[in-house]
Amino acid sequence: MKVHYNYLPQEFAETSAIFDEWRILIESSDFTLGFYVEEFEKEFAKFAGVKHCVATNNGTDALILALKSIGVGTNDEVITVTNSFYATAGAIVAVGAIPVLVDCDDRFQICPKAIQSAITKKTKAILPVHWGGASPAIETILELASTYNLEIIEDACMGIGGSVGGKHPGSFGRVSAFSMHPLKSLNVMGDGGMVVTNDSDLNDWMRKYRNHGMISRDTIEFWGVNMRLQPLQAIVAKQRLQVLDETISKRNRNAKYLDENLSKLSKYVQLPNRIDTNVETFALYMGLFENRDRLKKFLKENNVEVKIHYPKPLHIQPAAQKSCIMGEKLTNSEYQAERLLTLPVHQYLDIQHMKYVCETIFAFYGYEDG
Ligand SMILES: Cc1ncc(COP(=O)(O)O)c(C=O)c1O
Structure with a gap:
């Protein structure tokens, strides 16, 4: 018997439903954001039990967008866990902030006591990771954040479809990030990600920042970048969400x-x-x-x-x-x-x-x- 780690050949052995929708998209030429991205965002927000979802081109950008949206920047300290994927630290560095790497517990999750001892005057946020698709002691981390007046950004990249006492990972913090990299629980054919929040102001800001800061074709409110999810991938994501x-x-x-x-x-x-x-x-x-x-x-x-x-x-x-x-x-x-x-x-x-x-x-x- 062979037991393969990689399941992608089986997952995408039957692709006719994807090609059918790709054909409709191609005929519409709606290649930048548009219908399929919006539909996926609505469906994912509902699935995760949050008000807003902003789809991005990968999970790393989702983390960067989340951090920027709450103003994490130069020399802010962000406490996260040392046993995570590179992007967790990389995203913090990408916004000019400093990752403070703390230890994990026996469940491979960030240790709340280690978070507490790492808090300084420069700490701006805690970035707990739902490592491996399990979840850290999120209620204790929320209490810490409230005691020390810190923001929480969840790295729920591996947590799509999980549950913490009936709530979806990523629905606890003010803003959270997910990845749809091929080996995540919800995956596309390449890269994809999203940010979720219940805060309508953050949602508005992230939508603009993800799309160059545009408020109309000819007007830029502030400088942003291009972090948009591809509609081709939104179609894959929508279909995978069903199963x-x-x-x-x-x-x-x-x-x-x-x-x-x-x-x-x-x-x-x-x-x-x-x-x-x-x-x-x-x-x-x-x-x-x-x-x-x-x-x-x-x-x-x-x-x-x-x-x-x-x-x-x-x-x-x-x-x-x-x-x-x-x-x-x-x-x-x-x-x-x-x-x-x-x-x-x-x-x-x-x-x-x-x-x-x-x-x-x-x-x-x-x-x-x-
Ligand atoms: C915990 C964690 N954070 C961030 C990322 C980055 O996501 P992406 O590869 O979509 O950029 C990943 C996945 O690769 C991850 O597992």
Whole structure:
């Protein structure tokens, strides 16, 4: 049996519905923002339970747009987590601000205590990440933000379709960013992203900034840039949104099987606690594994593709040395980086695949099941 990590060939094996709508778009020549982008924005805002969605050309730009919209700029400190994708820190640096990188907890999520100890007079915002499609202790982070009068921008790039006590990731902060990169829970055929907010003034400003600051074809209110989502991608996004709940529920079924079976290996494998009131998207199914590198090789030899997200936390990157402030202790993220593996649980895999993954891991550790 082969267990692939990449599901894109299966996801886009049948594309006639996409081509049908692309044909209509091409005949209309409505290639800049327009009907499909607006429709997608409305549908996504409704899906996420927020008032406004501004679609962008990727998640990195969505973060930059969100940060700029609330005035994060030169020398402001923004507290975020060191185990995230590069864009989380890159976007903060792109607006002239300083990422303050703090540690994560055993669930791979930003640690509220570490946030608190990193707050200074220069802190402008907290940027919690819904890492891997699970969510941090968002209520505690909201309380901290309110006590210290800080803004919250959620990096919910991996959280599309999840839930935190019944609310969608990204619906807590004043403004939040999502990505539709091909390996996200809602993905397009290339790049896409969006920002959501309940604040109508921020929404107005972001719509203009995303489109050169234009208020009409010949009038620029302020200088902006081009961060527009392509209508071709809006069509893909709209169609994928229709099957997102089903996608997430299949991933959860697979993840549950792995949780139940890998927990038998508690001597070798550490899994994050799941929170009953949350739904994870399983953009990444991560665990900590003894002898990780040898296990990774063994899995590859046995046709199971796995990944590491990521071997180096952000604070270890050369780019971070001059541009970031490091939190007090970053030991959890370093410990985890040496043991992390991301296993495939995507929607095109079934329980037979999960059984094979578990049997292969059992064989590696010499465990005989039941
Ligand atoms: C946590 C996180 N933040 C930001 C991004 C950036 O998104 P994009 O690749 O769409 O620019 C990603 C995804 O790649 C991500 O996983």
